[in-house]
Amino acid sequence: MRKRDSNFLLEFIDRIAPYKWSIFFITLLGMSLSALNLYFKPSVYEAKAVIKVKTQEGKGENSNTIDNLFVSGSENIDQDLAILQTYHLHKDAIEKLNINVQYFVEDRYKRVELFYNSPILIDDINISDDMVGKYITLTPQKYGFYIESKSKKYKNFFEYGKEVKTDWFKFRVVKKVDFDKPIYIKLNGSNRNIYENIIKKNFKASRVNENASLIKISYQDTSPDRAIYYLNNLMDFLIKQSIKNKSRQNDKILDFINRQLSKTGEKLKLSESRLEEFRIKNNIIEPTNQSQILLNKLSEIQIELSQIGIEKRLIDGAFRHINSGKEFIGVTPTLIELNADTTVRNIENLQSMKQRLNELSQEFTPKHPDVQSLKRNISMVESGINQEIKKLKSNILHKEMVLKKLKNGYEKDLKRLPTKEKELIDLQRNHDVNSKMYSYLLEKQAENNMKRVATIPDYEIIDSAYSDRIPIKPKRAMGVAISTIFSLILSSLFAYWRSGLVDKLLHIQDLRTLTPLPLYGELPILEDGKRITTKSDRLLQSFRNLRTKINFNHPKQMGNVISITSSRYREAKSNIVSNLGYIFQKADYKTLIIDFDLYSPKLHNIFDLNTNLGASDFLAGNESNVDRLIQNTKYRNLDIMSAGSITEDSSELILSKRLYFLLGILKKRYNYIFIDAIP
Known part of the structure; x- marks a missing residue:
């Protein structure tokens, strides 16, 4: 092989x-x-950064403690990755980046962007959709500039500071410093256009590894400084947005608590006034021991019922919000207050899925399989959230029913007490309930104020944006x-x-690949009838080399027979034979050339000999004397046997048995016998 x-x-x-x-x-x-x-x-650079997503670990029975305010955020890294790919998150960073217009100049035959030091500023921009991503050329003149759009075949003169208005774009050019080279202006369109055409394909977010809540974000740009600037702005906005969302949720809860606190405070003052008035009027300070026990139990139940009342108002408000067709995210603060952590996480997941659906809808039709699948998943999650909220309300109502039964039992015992003592207990109970409820609301107010002050984002910057400033492509x-x-x-x-x-042999190597026969040498092209002379140095040397190789491969002293033929006529076969005879006789080898080209003999012309008798006459049996067939040349060691008489069946004579007899005689006389054979 x-x-x-x-x-x-x-x-x-x-x-x-x-x-x-x-x-x-x-x-x-x-x-x-x-x-x-x-x-x-252009060279493209990459900036990278690493952010940590804080998880909700250790939350269980103690999820309402103040310590857990400092551990908040998302447990679903995939959700955070999806959020990082949304336009909503990027829009403020894009606004700050300000690449609605990019400026380029030509340097060394290629366009180079002016990131920091553009000599002009373009503002008040308004362009048509078909100009997004297109270039226009601004060529400076003495009193203004020319604006040219090759795509629209448009060119016109304008002045600095005045409105440039065409059918496709409108803006104003402010000149900052003098310049003399044309500036190529790329119109990137709105922030949404920039996100779809530039940011989306150059921004990536991925997990560092499966075991860590770390996300690596990267952005590619032709300017490493701009890539770093963009990522830093994006991370700042991500953190601020996280804090803002949490603060907004706490503000809603705090507003509700403040309203309840105001109402409960008024009730507390009224109950204190009535209790004090009753005691003075009836000269009763404290109830009996039995009455005190009933009072304590009824107070505890009443406080729990008041808390359940708050929870019912919260859950009813949540149902009104959902039934009005609004987003589930609006009831998140209520669910947080009701400790429905699982439902809150499902709502966060739902928001992520809806944002993903919005992204897919920008690229695909509603019938696309991914869009259809995501819609089905959203519907299932929404149905699950509805069921969880209904179950939460059912649990609250069941708890209220149990407490009311207990309350009714204690109130029956209370009716057996004396009238004045019973009135005192009622007043005392109302006062205690309002007092404890007021304290409970004050605690919740302080707790939510603490949350507001102590709110930390769901994300932490581990590695700020950096670039090694080596082009990645x-x-x-x-x-x-x-x-x-x-x-x-x-x-x-x-x-x-x-x-x-190619159907010709162009090189000796071609011949070596086509035949296993040994190759003795190369000869230059010979003109018809040309023979070697002492002046033909190159030709002479070629035949000498050939003679050496033939001698090496045919070491016999006598009777070496070599037949020379060709694929067709006019390939200098006879010339080669005659020159071979010449070069061998020159080395004192007794040499004979036989002309067996019985159709077109030429040797007699080359050596100026007659053709009266030759090889054909011997083969045909017309002549038996070999000596009469051989003709001498002017060269001492070279003899010729011409073709002889030519007949129609001359070629068949070569098959004659007399050929072997003839060669047997000649081998004893000559060192080398060269045969000029038929092609």
Whole structure:
């Protein structure tokens, strides 16, 4: 297998070798075009940052304690990843980035962005949708500038500070410093356009690993400073938004508590006044022991019923909010106050799913499978949240019913007491209930004020945005290397294909691949009838080399017979035979040339001999004396046997048995016998 592969590789190299220069230039061209293309592509840098998502660990029975105010946030990292991809989160960072317009100048035949130091400022921008992402050219003049749009085939003159108004765009150009080069202005459109066309494809958020609540965010830009600036702004907004959302929830709860506190305070003052008045009027300070026990139990039940009353108003408000068609997120503060943590997390998950649906709706139609699947999931989650809230209300009502039964039992016992003592207990109970309820609301007020002050975001910056300022793309060295290798392979395959179209032997290597026979040498092209002279240095040396190789491969002293033929006529076969005879006789080898080209003999013309008798006459049996067939030349060691008489069946004479007899005689006389055979 290895030998076969090696042979193929050698054959492949032999086939493409004649085209080495075309391969070289095609490879060089491919490498140059790649380098040129990469030169005009802008370098892209990446900024990275790491943020920590704080989780709600350790929350259980103690979820209402103040300590747990400092551990808040999301347990669903996937939800946070989805939120990080939304336009809602990015819009403020985009606004601060201010790339509705980008300015470029031409430097060394490519466009370079002016990130910080643009000589002009464009404001009051309003463009049509078909101009988003398009370039316009501003060319400075002495008293103003030209605005040109190649896509709209538009060009006109305007003055600085005045409105530039066309059918496709409107803005005002403010000149900050003098400049003399054209400025290429890219119109990126609204913040939403910028998010969809630029931010979305260059921003990424992913988990650092599955076991840590860490998220890595990255942003790619042609300016590393701008990438860092954008990520830092995005993280600042993320943290501020988290604090704002939590504060808004606490404010709603605090507002409700303040209203209840005001009402309960008025009731407490009224109950204190009535109790004091009753005691003075009836000269009763304290109830009896039995009455005191009933009073304490009824007070405890009444306080719990008052708390349940607050919970009922909260849950009823939540139902009114939901039934009005508003978002579930609006009832989150109520559910937090009711300790419905599971439902709160489901609502947060629902919001994330809705934001994801909004993103998908920007890209796909309502019938897209992902959109349909997400809608079904949203519907299931909403149904589950509704059931959880209904169950929460049912639990509150059941608890209220149990407490009312207990209260009715104690009130029956109370009716058996004396009238004045019973009135005292009622007044005392109302006072105690209002007092404890007031204290409970004050505690809740302080607790929510503490939450408001102590609110910390769900996110913490672990690594601020940074960039190593090394371009991540394009990889110029790698790109040029790959293009060079690809061009080399392509040009080599093209050369191999070209070699397959050639039906001639262009190189001696071609012949070596086609035949297992030994090759003795190469000869230059000979003109018809041309023979070697002492002045023909190159030709003479070629035949000498050939003679050496023939001698080496045919070491016999006498009777070496060599037949020379060709694929067709006019391939200088007779010329080669005659020159071989000449070069061998020159080395003192007794040499004979036999002209067996019985159709078109030429040797007699080359050596100026007659054709009266020759090889055909002997083979036909017309002549038996070999000596009469051989003619001497002017060269001492070279004899010729011409073709002789030509007949219609001359070619059949070669099959005659007399041929072997003839060669047997001649082998004893000559060192080398060269036969000029029929093609």
